[in-house]
Amino acid sequence: MDTPELIQTTLEVTDGVALIELRNAGRRNAWNGRMAGEYRWLLHHCDERADVRAVVVTGAGDDFCVGADFRELESIGETASYERPRAIPPAPFPDRADESLRRNHMYPLTLSVPVIAAIQGGCAGAGFVVSTYADFRVVDGAARVSSSYAGLGLPAEYGIGWMLPRIMGTAQSAVILLDNEPHSGSDVYRMGWAQYLSEGTGSARARAVELATRIARSSAPSSIAMMKRQLYVDAWREATEAYVRSVSDMDAAVGSADFRRSVAARRKGERVDFRTVEPKEPQT
Template sequence: MSEMVLWEIRNGVGHIVLNQPDQGNVISTPMAHALAAVVEQAHRTDIGAVLISASGKQFCVGGDIREFVQNREQLPQLIAEILGLLNPTMQTLANLPVPVISAIQGSLGGGGLGLGLCADIVLASNQVFLRGGYSAIGLSPDLGSSYYLSRRAGAARAKYLLMSNRPISAQECLRLGIFDALHEPHELAAQACQLAEELAAGATNSLAHIKKLCDSAHSHDLQQHLQREQQAITDCAIHPNSREGIAAFLEKRQPGFQRN
């Protein structure tokens, strides 16, 4: 594995860490290869949750502008190469059957929006600023940035944020639903790890169904969704975790859930 993106498993949680702090964790071609390899590792590993974080003062500033300048005559080909790697990677992240949490410790923009907001649960430092970045250099969003912003804040607000390119504070992101919770900078990492480990120790079959149901809620009418809910809760009821969870509740103890 490349040192650009670190991968480690602790207490059932797969940790993905963007690790080019001196460069703002830019999404260069080498970074794209490293990230794709680590996400594939997460896909193949038996874990209960994934935590995405970053080293340094910035979470991810987006694409590598220096690489764009160096390849300005072949920019469409460069973008096609990077997205050819990362679009399937983003899809793999979205399809992981476990909770994905992001801990955004520093400012993010460009493709960093997609990496930070693709998580099921987005935690952030209360000192963070979010900025679109794309319109300032005449480009449009990638890596799901417009998709996740629209899902979290609504299409109208996403257009405003991406078109105006104005920085948005962590508090405003929380109000808009872009972030799920804010923490003091020195507390963020510990809080994110604690949540990830709690979820990894939970009934992961139940969490997988919750994830699928919520992600697909706007893709079906109510009747179809009720049917999907019925099938999901039936599958959960068959699983040993439901019996363990009910027994633990009655016995007033912590449940010992199975991962699969």
């Protein structure tokens, strides 16, 4: 299936960076089934495109995403089930995706490209899930971030209780989950949920694009693909298994085109610009 018609998202690719914008006009980018389907398909195609080396996801206007559209929440309450008919058939997982990560909201972790969330304004509920499953986060100091689950009588959704402690530790995860009041961008940066703090309203997007461009330019696509698997799959295995697999990765890397290009450039006192469009090497 090709990318569906984009109604609640937009995509722009510049200098190796794909900018995905969540867009639900008049509803502060509230999340719904249509937006979810479009977002996953855009990630799928960004992963396959040779001209995309990094992805930034953000919200249109003043907010990132304030959570699920209340019209859908009411429907969920009426049926007492999260299961809803899909507005769009889901994009397939990459062939290399480990079985442990083949869960809908973990989709960004299976990609060969980094996904960076740029957070401004309100970020709650479903928006909190989307940004938590990015590889890292850039947040405006004035942003307002809340998991929001406790205020709705809900548990930590979609494996967030597993993911959060791996980002920010158990105690800080408890604060952001159990205290339902919004936390400032400065607070969630201090707590470790966000990795970059951008002062100035609306500045997170520009900072995230700057970081993504730097990664796209200076980091080999094959290295990023292997490192993401090491971070999200190998890191939870026994140390010996992770070590042995890393040595196997090293042996594979020294035979790669990315390695050969880099060594040749260093001999000339130069550095490779990895935004040069070449097919991404398959990773296992």
